[in-house]
Amino acid sequence: MPVLYQRVNGQIVWIRNPFTGAHTYFNNIQKKVFAFRGQKPMFGPLRPQPPEPQMPLISDVVRQMAQEEARCFFCPGHEEQTTAELFRVTYGEIFTLDGIPSGVTSDDWAIRVFRNLIPRIPEECTGGRNESYVIVEDARHFTVNAQSPHDLQWSGALPVRQFVALLKANVRIMHLAYANESVSSVLIRKNQGRESGASQPHIHNQVIASHAPFPDVEAEMQVTAREPHIWTECAEVFHREGWVIHADDALITCWSPFGKFPRCFDVIDLAHWGPLTAMPDDVIERFARALHQVLVLFGPYALDYEVHQGEGIPLHVHVNSRQFTYSNIGGTLNLPNDLTEKVQALRRTLRGPAL
Ligand SMILES: [Zn+2]
Numbered sequence: 001m002p003v004l005y006q007r008v009n010g011q012i013v014w015i016r017n018p019f020t021g022a023h024t025y026f027n028n029i030q031k032k033v034f035a036f037r038g039q040k041p042m043f044g045p046l047r048p049q050p051p052e053p054q055m056p057l058i059s060d061v062v063r064q065m066a067q068e069e070a071r072c073f074f075c076p077g078h079e080e081q082t083t084a085e086l087f088r089v090t091y092g093e094i095f096t097l098d099g100i101p102s103g104v105t106s107d108d109w110a111i112r113v114f115r116n117l118i119p120r121i122p123e124e125c126t127g128g129r130n131e132s133y134v135i136v137e138d139a140r141h142f143t144v145n146a147q148s149p150h151d152l153q154w155s156g157a158l159p160v161r162q163f164v165a166l167l168k169a170n171v172r173i174m175h176l177a178y179a180n181e182s183v184s185s186v187l188i189r190k191n192q193g194r195e196s197g198a199s200q201p202h203i204h205n206q207v208i209a210s211h212a213p214f215p216d217v218e219a220e221m222q223v224t225a226r227e228p229h230i231w232t233e234c235a236e237v238f239h240r241e242g243w244v245i246h247a248d249d250a251l252i253t254c255w256s257p258f259g260k261f262p263r264c265f266d267v268i269d270l271a272h273w274g275p276l277t278a279m280p281d282d283v284i285e286r287f288a289r290a291l292h293q294v295l296v297l298f299g300p301y302a303l304d305y306e307v308h309q310g311e312g313i314p315l316h317v318h319v320n321s322r323q324f325t326y327s328n329i330g331g332t333l334n335l336p337n338d339l340t341e342k343v344q345a346l347r348r349t350l351r352g353p354a355l
């Protein structure tokens with residue numbers, strides 16, 4: 001079955017997710033009046049706002065931030081509070097000496113990996129071995145020039161070189177998980193912000209391996225087995241509708257109408273199918289750079305992303321922003337009908353000198 005949609009007066013009014021059957025409707029919800037008081041604007045910018053001019057920190061704020069770090073399980077100096085370390089990557093292994101970020105040294109760990117204290121999939125399901133992993137993405141709890149305890153380090157703020165090293169560390173963990181014969185499916189998951197389900201404020205992501213295929217990935221594999229051209233067809237629709245914000249040969253970054261949440265961006269590598277663990281370093285790096293670009297666009301706000309990979313599907317990631325109104329009614333989502341203009345504005349931003 002092709003990608004189904006209906007066009008009225010040149011504009012798509014609904015489109016069906018070919019993998020789940022969910023429908024997305026476009027209408028003028030941007031004209032709705034939201035009467036809740038004290039809420040954030042409904043359709044705010046997808047880009048972070050320019051930082052406030054830097055003010056000297058008052059001692060109370062400095063004390064609060066030190067307290068946050070003192071009770072953080074993931075901060076340097078508290079390594080004994082996590083499960084056993086599997087490996088670490090130092091800043092010196094990622095950066096040249098003159099490129100070491102401020103506040104750290106080349107010998108400090110930048111990335112640190114251990115098992116999740118509470119596995120996402122019970123270990124009884126995966127041969128008695130805990131196959132849920134935590135990857136701390138950076139040693140620094142707060143952003144450079146943080147002005148308050150709310151200015152947590154976030155993935156898009158990491159130098160792209162560090163983000164590439166991070167994805168490679170994730171792939172290293174995937175190799176470890178796949179060595180367990182009871183594991184059949186592995187994904188990379190990130191929750192940024194409490195609203196997305198993160199329990200620890202210190203920047204981290206997860207690798208989760210399962211005995212059974214993850215249902216979302218399984219659905220993609222099943223539909224793709226029946227309709228091998230479905231991904232190319234989706235990409236053609238995205239291109240035609242102006243939803244692609246960046247394309248690098250067969251690697252596309254686009255707003256996807258098939259997300260679980262209304263603002264979902266996908267990065268899809270149509271040239272590279274199969275397990276991430278079988279892909280060469282340059283493919284992993286190109287993919288990491290494209291994902292990092294989306295994280296920069298979404299800013300420090302709540303989001304989640306999930307890297308899907310495996311036999312029979314192209315390498316891809318779904319990035320869901322959580323800062324917009326979400327109301328799923330009977331398997332349908334609602335989106336503003338001027339979204340294409342917003343996506344086009346993002347595209348122009350990417351082409352500009354700012355990034
Ligand atoms: Zn911390």
Ligand SMILES: [Zn+2]
Binds near residue numbers: 220
């Ligand atoms: Zn997927």
